[in-house]
Amino acid sequence: MNKNRFDNKLSHPGLAFQPLYKQVEEHVTQLIVEQRWKPGEMLPNEFQLASELNVSQGTVRKALNSLTAAKILNRKQGIGTFVSEHTGHHSLYRFFPLIADGKTPELPKAELLSVETHVATKQVAEALELAPKAKVIVLTRRRILNDEFCIAETIFLPHKYFAILEKQPEIPHTLYHFYQTQFNLTVRDTRDSIKAVLATKQDAEMLGINEGEPLLEVTRVTHSLDNKAIEFRLSRCRSDKYHYLVELG
């Protein structure tokens, strides 16, 4: 085992006094962030990891259990442990909670309306932990379920992480997979704040509804595996035929 790895981790003040398995968990996460193990790749077995990291197999198992619970890794029974990829249907749905009433979850299509570079407003800079007036790439899209516009969304991405996005010939519908494969930014978690609002004239035009109809406004901040704020997203969602589903427990 290369001792420097852990020495290096331990010198980080935020990581002091963590239980051993937590340190192993952070270390494995770091290896994924550094793409030593890529999305979809199989990890060495517990025995090999324990021996390489000079900890017990129980500690490795505890760390891998925790990363599996966080969906950063996934286990295939009798095969091994893999780095999660944001391609599987499960992980695509996981972060998309708007569902047509009485239907099963379905992934919406996206119509990309514009890609522009702007100076971040105060709200966006704060949410993305950027310096005031930092540059952001702004995508506007409409999402489509059942051949109907259901969401008008504005997505703000830090220019410092996504500079090359401006030059991409094509931007796919499944952005989180795109961030993972093209930018090595894997979504770890999202935080949605939901409010009820009245449709503005612009919402009404975007969604083909009447001004003043009630909409769900979902404000999302997304963090990557290495804890960067990578996306701020403002979604204005119809809920006359759709609902935002939350399962707790």
Add this chain to the structure above:
Amino acid sequence: MNKNRFDNKLSHPGLAFQPLYKQVEEHVTQLIVEQRWKPGEMLPNEFQLASELNVSQGTVRKALNSLTAAKILNRKQGIGTFVSEHTGHHSLYRFFPLIADGKTPELPKAELLSVETHVATKQVAEALELAPKAKVIVLTRRRILNDEFCIAETIFLPHKYFAILEKQPEIPHTLYHFYQTQFNLTVRDTRDSIKAVLATKQDAEMLGINEGEPLLEVTRVTHSLDNKAIEFRLSRCRSDKYHYLVELG
């Protein structure tokens, strides 16, 4: 080990072909449901459980990990594994997602307005998996955050599980803890469907706002540990100064 326990579990068609740890998980859950282990009680250690259930310690650990992840059990480092109680601040907040803007989560107070017994409507009977026209106990409450009414809620409980509630002299604010301690019904999960609606005249009177203001309508179905639908709840929430928070990941 009393072999009948597992034989009994295995004779249940829904449990056939489950991995061993899943069977142990179901079995431990059943023991909690039957109050063999009560909320707050410490479980025997892994070694004792493995020996009593005649499975390996690894299998017991896997089952307990899964129940801990589901928050049915909780671990206290160096002490042991306990049956979760719905008293801790964490578990009380866990199912209450409305937060005042810019504030930290706080548990709202409740003003109980009425307790009545009714015949279930079709929607309520379906949500609670009851026979048509089954009896339900209906509570209406207003929730209070920062000395202000923020939610008007109507709660429907199956009469068959909650009959004695009509005779309770006092109904506390923290219902889930009350269900657990008085009715032996532990909340396992909730499923919220969220829509944006316009305040009706009644909402306006209940919440001290204007008719036509946008509100979040949260429709919740709650299941117990033994998978009974125990509560249907309709909440009309202000979101002018509050937001519904969802953290995914």
